[in-house]
Amino acid sequence: MTQPVDLVEVWRGDLMECVHQGHAVVCDGSGDVVAAWGDPTALIYPRSSCKMIQALPLVESGARLSDEQLALACASHNGAAIHTDRVNAWLRDLDLTDDAFRCGPQMPNDRTAREGLIKADEAPCQVHNNCSGKHAGFLMLAQHLKAGAEYHEIDHPVQQACKAAFEEVTQEASPTFGIDGCSAPNHACTLHGLAKAMAFFASAQDRSDARSQAAVKLTHAMAKYPELVAGEGRACTELMRAMGGKVSIKTGAEGVFTAIIPEKRLGVAVKIADGATRASECVIAAILVRLGVLNPDHPATQARMMAPITNRRDILTGQIKPVAALHPV
Amino acid sequence: MTQPVDLVEVWRGDLMECVHQGHAVVCDGSGDVVAAWGDPTALIYPRSSCKMIQALPLVESGARLSDEQLALACASHNGAAIHTDRVNAWLRDLDLTDDAFRCGPQMPNDRTAREGLIKADEAPCQVHNNCSGKHAGFLMLAQHLKAGAEYHEIDHPVQQACKAAFEEVTQEASPTFGIDGCSAPNHACTLHGLAKAMAFFASAQDRSDARSQAAVKLTHAMAKYPELVAGEGRACTELMRAMGGKVSIKTGAEGVFTAIIPEKRLGVAVKIADGATRASECVIAAILVRLGVLNPDHPATQARMMAPITNRRDILTGQIKPVAALHPV
Numbered sequence: 292m293t294q295p296v297d298l299v300e301v302w303r304g305d306l307m308e309c310v311h312q313g314h315a316v317v318c319d320g321s322g323d324v325v326a327a328w329g330d331p332t333a334l335i336y337p338r339s340s341c342k343m344i345q346a347l348p349l350v351e352s353g354a355r356l357s358d359e360q361l362a363l364a365c366a367s368h369n370g371a372a373i374h375t376d377r378v379n380a381w382l383r384d385l386d387l388t389d390d391a392f393r394c395g396p397q398m399p400n401d402r403t404a405r406e407g408l409i410k411a412d413e414a415p416c417q418v419h420n421n422c423s424g425k426h427a428g429f430l431m432l433a434q435h436l437k438a439g440a441e442y443h444e445i446d447h448p449v450q451q452a453c454k455a456a457f458e459e460v461t462q463e464a465s466p467t468f469g470i471d472g473c474s475a476p477n478h479a480c481t482l483h484g485l486a487k488a489m490a491f492f493a494s495a496q497d498r499s500d501a502r503s504q505a506a507v508k509l510t511h512a513m514a515k516y517p518e519l520v521a522g523e524g525r526a527c528t529e530l531m532r533a534m535g536g537k538v539s540i541k542t543g544a545e546g547v548f549t550a551i552i553p554e555k556r557l558g559v560a561v562k563i564a565d566g567a568t569r570a571s572e573c574v575i576a577a578i579l580v581r582l583g584v585l586n587p588d589h590p591a592t593q594a595r596m597m598a599p600i601t602n603r604r605d606i607l608t609g610q611i612k613p614v615a616a617l618h619p620v
Numbered sequence: 621m622t623q624p625v626d627l628v629e630v631w632r633g634d635l636m637e638c639v640h641q642g643h644a645v646v647c648d649g650s651g652d653v654v655a656a657w658g659d660p661t662a663l664i665y666p667r668s669s670c671k672m673i674q675a676l677p678l679v680e681s682g683a684r685l686s687d688e689q690l691a692l693a694c695a696s697h698n699g700a701a702i703h704t705d706r707v708n709a710w711l712r713d714l715d716l717t718d719d720a721f722r723c724g725p726q727m728p729n730d731r732t733a734r735e736g737l738i739k740a741d742e743a744p745c746q747v748h749n750n751c752s753g754k755h756a757g758f759l760m761l762a763q764h765l766k767a768g769a770e771y772h773e774i775d776h777p778v779q780q781a782c783k784a785a786f787e788e789v790t791q792e793a794s795p796t797f798g799i800d801g802c803s804a805p806n807h808a809c810t811l812h813g814l815a816k817a818m819a820f821f822a823s824a825q826d827r828s829d830a831r832s833q834a835a836v837k838l839t840h841a842m843a844k845y846p847e848l849v850a851g852e853g854r855a856c857t858e859l860m861r862a863m864g865g866k867v868s869i870k871t872g873a874e875g876v877f878t879a880i881i882p883e884k885r886l887g888v889a890v891k892i893a894d895g896a897t898r899a900s901e902c903v904i905a906a907i908l909v910r911l912g913v914l915n916p917d918h919p920a921t922q923a924r925m926m927a928p929i930t931n932r933r934d935i936l937t938g939q940i941k942p943v944a945a946l947h948p949v
Contacts, residue, residue, distance in 0.1 A: 301874070301895065303665060303798035303799070303806075303808060304796055304797060304799065305796050306663060306665065306796055306798060306808050308664070308665055308798070308874055308895070309874055309875070309894055310893055310894065310896040311894050312641070312894075326851035334635060335637070336632060336635065336637055370760065388859070393933070394933075395930060395931060395932025395933035395934075397931060397932050406738050409735050409738050409739065410738065410739055446825070449886055467633055467634050467635055468633060469633035469635060469637070469937060469938065470630035470632075470633065470931060470935060470937040471931065471937070472931045472932055472937070473932060474931055474932070474933050474935060475630075479635050522814065543747060545630070545637055545638055559939075564638060565638055565639065565640050565641075565894035565896055565899075566630065566637070566638040566896075567894055567895075567896070570894075602725025602799060602800065602801045602803055603723060603725060603726050603749055603801055603802060603803070604722070604724035604801060604803050605724075606798040606799060608798060608800070609798065615690055
């Protein structure tokens with residue numbers, strides 16, 4: 292990895308206890324870098340931050356999808372009832388059951404759902420996997436393509452379609468791929484490429500081709516249903532709500548975050564070198580504030596950009612904050 | 621913070637997805653640096669990695685303590701029954717109840733204990749706090765000193781005794797302190813100072829003063845009861861077991877790890893700059909292997925030093941590994 296720069300400081304008392312380094316890029320509709328911290332050429336896995344790209348072939352297939360389904364296809368959800376009920380209904384529409392998934396089971400992040408499973412001595416299903424909406428979309432596309440059941444394999448038509456879409460919107464030939472937590476391939480790109488892809492979504496309203504139309508639908512669905520994209524208490528949900536549906540954002544594992552800002556035709560991509568979510572959330576909030584689309588004083592902003600660190604007795608012991616280079620201009 | 625160096629790589633497929641930077645120092649009984657990575661002068665909070673230092677005044681007080689109690693005083697435990705039963709018994713011996721604690725409640729990390737609380741719709745108590753053994757020791761010392769109930773406050777005789785012990789064994793005047801997750805003060809020191817302190821413990825067998833005798837007892841108790849210092853599945857417990865009781869090690873929040881190696885009179889201190897536990901565990905295992913006290917092929921070693929990354933279907937997707945500079949010589 293190319294040299295990252297300091298982006299986030301973690302303070303306890305009057306000592307900086309930790310520092311998070313990384314890279315961040317803001318790109319316009321023509322793919323030009325508007326602002327950058329660290330190295331835009333850093334090669335990364337976008338992980339779940341690129342789910343809206345992976346959903347493009349599904350929308351382009353002409354499948355009938357509600358906005359809720361589109362939001363779930365882009366989601367890393369909490370496995371709450373609002374998510375699993377809708378994904379299960381989607382499965383039933385496809386005449387499939389949980390066994391058709393290839394994402395694997397995951398204990399839900401949602402407290403009510405998790406404690407419900409524990410109290411019932413039940414193991415989580417694959418529908419509880421935070422990626423089950425994306426996988427429902429993969430299954431739907433596989434049916435449409437009349438392709439086989441192993442839709443997660445790299446040479447399956449579904450994944451080949453996802454790769455083609457990924458390479459087009461990032462404007463890069465992906466040099467390699469990794470296997471994600473949900474068993475789907477995740478294609479590598481530069482951080483600049485990921486920001487270009489987000490700018491493709493942000494500027495899609497200006498174009499009339501099928502891919503751009505699909506991008507508009509997905510961007511709109513994410514911003515319309517922020518609670519389906521993540522869940523109560525989560526950064527994606529709370530920050531999208533704070534921006535009143537004008538901006539779509541998406542977290543990814545190992546410190547990735549993306550943002551689509553249609554009103555400014557800007558795309559944003561963030562990668563924390565050490566993979567820390569507390570840092571990627573701080574950086575994306577700081578950049579959205581700098582770009583004038585997120586209120587710095589909103590509680591959801593403060594909770595990420597200037598996150599208090601409290602202890603087991605709720606005593607304030609420290610704070611997470613962006614470096615000066617990320618402060619509002 | 622001074623400039624850290626790359627210590628741990630996180631790979632997925634054939635791409636390095638993340639990197640963790642930090643500092644590490646190995647010190648001998650005279651306080652000299654035997655080996656170092658990064659900057660030994662980096663100022664850090666040792667967090668829970670210095671609990672054996674915080675227990676010195678308790679042992680020196682002459683209080684009657686079992687080896688199990690000494691191990692618990694040094695522990696960041698899982699809140700399993702083996703921990704909470706013993707700490708509750710200790711409280712009863714002191715004629716105190718859970719209310720006397722000032723550490724705050726914490727949901728246990730131990731699955732059985734945690735799910736038991738959830739199934740019973742019960743909130744965790746302060747005894748479940750991973751630091752409750754340390755706090756039981758604080759309470760016992762406070763009784764011995766006939767001091768007040770607010771034993772966690774910086775000017776309380778218990779904390780003043782802890783600070784004096786800390787400054788003596790680190791051979792530094794601590795420039796500042798932070799409030800820890802358990803509300804106790806945590807004094808800052810250089811990483812070199814923390815390694816000196818561990819070397820003080822490792823070489824204590826060669827001296828006959830009261831503090832050194834207390835250090836020998838604590839080091840011995842930790843290695844004798846590794847399951848009380850952390851818990852099943854945890855790095856401290858499994859790695860101490862793998863070393864057959866010859867080495868005492870202790871994790872701390874925000875990427876700190878310490879080791880006491882009596883047979884070599886060596887102390888080790890590790891700090892990951894971004895605070896990641898997966899990285900501090902990898903580095904301490906690698907250093908213990910380099911020093912010839914940990915078998916590189918032991919499953920507990922492999923699980924930290926070359927940790928596999930698997931996904932929700934248990935498919936191997938990546939690996940955590942130390943940089944070349946940490947490989948065995």
